[in-house]
Amino acid sequence: MDMTGHDEVLDSFEMKSPQQLLAGLDYQLVAEFFAVFSRVEHALKMSGYLQEREPATVDWHRFASEMVGQLSSVRSIKLKTSIVFLTDFPPKKQLRNFEWQDSPFPEICSDRDSKAIIASTRVRNNLFHGGKYNITDPARDTELIVSALNVLRGCLYVREDIKTNYELVL
Template sequence: MFESITDNSGSWEIVGMLTEDAVMELPKEKSAVAIDMGTANRLPPRADELMHVVTRFEYALKELGYGVMRNGAVEANWDKFANEELKAEFLQRVREKNLAPTILSNPPSKQVLNGSTLGWGVKAAPNSIQDFIGAVRRVRNNLVHGGKSGHPDADRNALLVSEAIEVLLEALRSHDDLRFMFEGKW
């Protein structure tokens, strides 16, 4: 087992307990190439926590019957869950508790392609529970697909990530069966 693996230049490091089987040897001609992970590692605070919460949340949704087949794969049906379980009352509670002021007033943009140029499309403030949960999901999608690491609007991104986490945790607190699945207590 290895606790830490580092290259000679210090450009990258893997920390954790790895078995020898988990370490792949790179071909000699590739092993000298260092990859600068600086920008990739500049995710908003709590971004990793959001990934963990969303991953487990989607698992719980599918286990509770909120799954749908799309393109030959099962996906969590967030819209159905939002409309059937959370409803407008949940959105009202989020507003009353001030859990997501940024998502509600200045929701995450959606990455767009204008010809061959990437850009960000402004989204309207969510008015329904389905639109609101869609905005929460977009926070995660932008992190994974939208190039938000090292983004110049880092403070806003940090707020969006924190608010998305709080909304998802509030949804778990409001739905016992979902929370039990999320926690692995079935």
């Protein structure tokens, strides 16, 4: 198929940028969260936290259950505040009718640390899968993102093996 001269089709196509569509969320914060989350998932895969099925998917439940008590032991007000926020006011799940519903934590979550880790994955899911295009409470959503980012940083802080794989460049 001859496509000579057709590059201008997409070059001249106009659409709103993601920055315009985040409706009050800080674009840099969202980008940082996605980048950190992606690298943490990479690190967890490299550290053997894989589900027993294809394709290679992180076993967040196993990781969260092994992190019981570890984040709370860190002497950080920022981390403790983030854990409390994510567990007392966790992200909701979006239903097919686009309403938001509370969602209980899985049984493997036996403390605030494991719940905060699972809540962080839900923050990622809501952002990545397009659930945050019609934001009604940008202050809450910002706090969820900041808190999830702090929890991910806390995981790297207490788990040197995960941090090593996080920083590994193949």
